[in-house]
Amino acid sequence: MNAVRGLFARLEIDERLLGMILCLIGIWVGFHILSDGRFITPRNLYNLSLQTTSVAIMAIGMVLIIIIRQIDLSVGSMLGVTAMIIGVIQTFWLPQLLGGGHPLIWIIAALAGILIGATLGGINGLMVGYLGVPSFVVTLGGLLIWRGCAWWVTQGQTVAPLDETFTLLGGGVYGTIGETASWIVALIAAVAIAFAAHRRRRQHIAYGFPVRPAWAEIAVVAVQCLLPIGFAAVLNAYEMPAVAAQKLAEMKGWEIPEGGLHIFMGIPIPVLILAALAVIVSLLLNKTRFGRYVFAMGGNLEAAERAGINVKRMTVLVFVLMGALVGVSAIVASARLQSAGNSIGSLDELRVIAAAVIGGCSLAGGSGTIAGAILGAVVIQSLQSGMSLLGYDASLQNIVTGLVLVLAVYIDRLYQQRRPS
Numbered sequence: 001m002n003a004v005r006g007l008f009a010r011l012e013i014d015e016r017l018l019g020m021i022l023c024l025i026g027i028w029v030g031f032h033i034l035s036d037g038r039f040i041t042p043r044n045l046y047n048l049s050l051q052t053t054s055v056a057i058m059a060i061g062m063v064l065i066i067i068i069r070q071i072d073l074s075v076g077s078m079l080g081v082t083a084m085i086i087g088v089i090q091t092f093w094l095p096q097l098l099g100g101g102h103p104l105i106w107i108i109a110a111l112a113g114i115l116i117g118a119t120l121g122g123i124n125g126l127m128v129g130y131l132g133v134p135s136f137v138v139t140l141g142g143l144l145i146w147r148g149c150a151w152w153v154t155q156g157q158t159v160a161p162l163d164e165t166f167t168l169l170g171g172g173v174y175g176t177i178g179e180t181a182s183w184i185v186a187l188i189a190a191v192a193i194a195f196a197a198h199r200r201r202r203q204h205i206a207y208g209f210p211v212r213p214a215w216a217e218i219a220v221v222a223v224q225c226l227l228p229i230g231f232a233a234v235l236n237a238y239e240m241p242a243v244a245a246q247k248l249a250e251m252k253g254w255e256i257p258e259g260g261l262h263i264f265m266g267i268p269i270p271v272l273i274l275a276a277l278a279v280i281v282s283l284l285l286n287k288t289r290f291g292r293y294v295f296a297m298g299g300n301l302e303a304a305e306r307a308g309i310n311v312k313r314m315t316v317l318v319f320v321l322m323g324a325l326v327g328v329s330a331i332v333a334s335a336r337l338q339s340a341g342n343s344i345g346s347l348d349e350l351r352v353i354a355a356a357v358i359g360g361c362s363l364a365g366g367s368g369t370i371a372g373a374i375l376g377a378v379v380i381q382s383l384q385s386g387m388s389l390l391g392y393d394a395s396l397q398n399i400v401t402g403l404v405l406v407l408a409v410y411i412d413r414l415y416q417q418r419r420p421s
Helices: 002-010 015-034 042-067 075-098 105-129 135-154 164-170 178-206 214-236 242-252 269-287 289-299 301-306 311-337 348-358 370-389 394-418
Strands: none
Touching (some): 042 075, 042 269, 042 289, 042 311, 042 348, 075 105, 075 135, 075 311, 075 348, 105 135, 164 311, 269 289, 269 311, 289 311, 301 311, 348 370
16 A cells, blocks of 8 residues: 555555546446436436536635635625626616626626625625634525525525526537637647646756656656547537527527538537636745745634734635635526525525535645546536436435545544554
8 A cells, every 4th residue: 555655656646536536437337327327318317417506616715715714604605696686786786887788797797706706705804804703604694694685685586597608608519619729628728738847847957856767757747648638529429409509590590401410519608617716826825925825724723813914814815716706606607507596505605515525625624636536526516426427316316415424534533543643
């Protein structure tokens, strides 16, 4: 076992992340067999990617929250009230001011959603950072308060329909970038991965840091580059339903050939939003002073404060970032549903925390990765999607998700105990 760990360390492979990937593969293969080959299909994987984005976006922020040894139980309710407000803004307020179908409606609604989420997160941060109220209590109260506000906004009525351009942000039939653009994005991502790996290796060599053997570097980078290309290939294999393709042709004025239109979906817009946010926050966490302060606070809060870090201000900023990501998630979730109901986001706080923890984020603070949290969100959604495909009801899905969460925390505890000091 020590030899294997030594090899992983030499190759710079995160053994927990690798274990998560192997578990995810096992889940997919298992459900594919049990569902008679219906799980690992372009259509199901397309839907899986859409269903994962909302939770995964919030899980990115939850990583930072947990790293600084805090928790946020209010994200689901914050999503609910934010979605309701931006629904009212674009359905009732802006059409009266700008006129129905105005091109600025979706932009204003989206910016309002991010601003509202950041404000709600800032309220949590102020109470935790400056008033000293435990985050568990603050956000537990927020869970109840914001869920009540979500109902109060429209007295429980669902807001619909939303702006047509706005709904594209949720994916769906027309909310994709298409086949050609998907290939371009995948190739750009692969080139960026290869360039970043090459630059990192040169820096390590220049400063005398240990590096992987050349063969291992090539193998690892090749696998990483193949991931976006393979992802694009799978989604490009999913053909748009004939009815939707015909409707799109009528809107665009295209001539329909005798054999019918064959339009392939490509990468959904919400997945691109998730990928962009993951890259931005990862750079923020790993390449900036802000990120170093976050890890310092998670490692030892008292030492961080004595080192001159304004931990109160940092706490507020982390919660503001969490709230802004909740706002983005509210945009994606309501756009995907093409409506905003007061129950939207229910229990999402548990899924978000579970995604972060399952992805390797330690509840003891001080450690966690964005990639792991996104992978954890994919695992949770894969379990729910697979059980839905097999006809199991929501109660069993919650039971399984809870068991997986407890198991992940137990595995993390074992990992921390066996980790060399």
